[in-house]
Amino acid sequence: MIDCGEGAQIRMRQMNFRTARLGHIFISHLHGDHCFGLMGLISSWGMLGRTAELHIHAQRDLEPLLGAQLRYFCDKMPYSVIFHAIDPARHGLVYEDRTVCVYSLPLKHRVPCCGFLFEEKPQDRHILREMIDAYQIPIAYIPRIKKGEDYVLPDGTRIPNGRLTTPPTPPIRYAYCSDTAYNEDLVPLIQGVDCLYHEATFEEEFLKRAQETQHSTASQAATIARKAGVKKLIIGHFSARHSNQENLLKEARAIFSDTVLGMDKGVYPIVGEVK
């Protein structure tokens, strides 16, 4: 989960999310709309009998604030909350497991802030079943072939891996960048991602206000998407002054056509067509 504004637990219930497997929450920065939902979420999960550890990744200032509340409100919870401090000013690995790496993406905002890049680990090559049958390759060898090894027949003939497999599915990459002023330093870090979420708080007309508050316009978000050659862009974090978000979408699409509006309760595939 990325960020946790007030009411996140309520929205999750409304959307029937299964939260048992949600083990890590990444907090971009310590403004209320990105972290005030943590206590409610954590304590409700305790009351629902959660036992799995929950890991919070955020800049270090959150630890004492959250810790004091956890000690008071969540004294006898059946699960542990583990805090991991991240340095939002640094681009680096903040989390890794069997299938994914998560990197911090330094952003430019009024307070220390970072986005996150989620990168799937490289997957195995796809085996060609008919070749396995043709060369009568024993099952025990298949994992090694999937990793790229050649196969040597009993008579010593070497079958190159390229004849036995096709390339792996490319790792999926998703970048989340909110809240931030226009920041070209992001471009090399998110080059070619499958999906970029980038804030677009204002229409271009409010560029000055965007600069003052260290936010982006829809045009700026789309410019980052275009420069980084991402596959698609989701824009969000719209200012309340823009009641008609179609203008924001229009503005972004003029620069980067594969843009969608990130709406409340929206569900967007990371990979696949923009609707």
Next chain:
Amino acid sequence: MIDCGEGAQIRMRQMNFRTARLGHIFISHLHGDHCFGLMGLISSWGMLGRTAELHIHAQRDLEPLLGAQLRYFCDKMPYSVIFHAIDPARHGLVYEDRTVCVYSLPLKHRVPCCGFLFEEKPQDRHILREMIDAYQIPIAYIPRIKKGEDYVLPDGTRIPNGRLTTPPTPPIRYAYCSDTAYNEDLVPLIQGVDCLYHEATFEEEFLKRAQETQHSTASQAATIARKAGVKKLIIGHFSARHSNQENLLKEARAIFSDTVLGMDKGVYPIVGEVK
């Protein structure tokens, strides 16, 4: 405002509440569903440019927890938040202004907890305009007559106040009692109130669970209402296990007929007919 669960500010916006005149929040106890909305509310009001002081009345443990968050998240707010510690174990005056007194009502819950009694101050007697005209009473005397004084005519004749006025509108009294186990000690403190909000977490069938968790059944809430001779009862704080709240209403009405269900987004007149 009484209590402030997560999402309170969101609901207020949805209902177009005017919050500029909301100056006092009374917190019954420090469970998340009664106080996790405070930080969001306070910081949003700051961003909206509120300048009026906000007073929080709650048991003292909240002060350091809230204070640490306010110092971090609400550093440069244009208004002040002032904390007033209350002792939830004691029945006493916690707030008073020109028109209203607020008293704490000790409740029985798993943590220190109190309800609140809101009592209008006595109003002036109603003047009978025709008698003012008949006796040609100067305007300057009217405020004193409204307070109950007799009027003495120039010839020395004393006109008793009862001929010049009718009794004042009785002060409105509203009692809020959540969360609590069945507690007959409340009865004398809320005798005859115009409206009682009393929690009714469970159906009577779950009496044992109610006792374990220090909550009330709908029957118990209605019994308190009947014993205290209140004018009407609003029940609320229903357990998620009771998806059909009509049973709770039926159970309460069997004991105290002037009962209504307190529903999300509901608006209920303190004085006036139960619908």
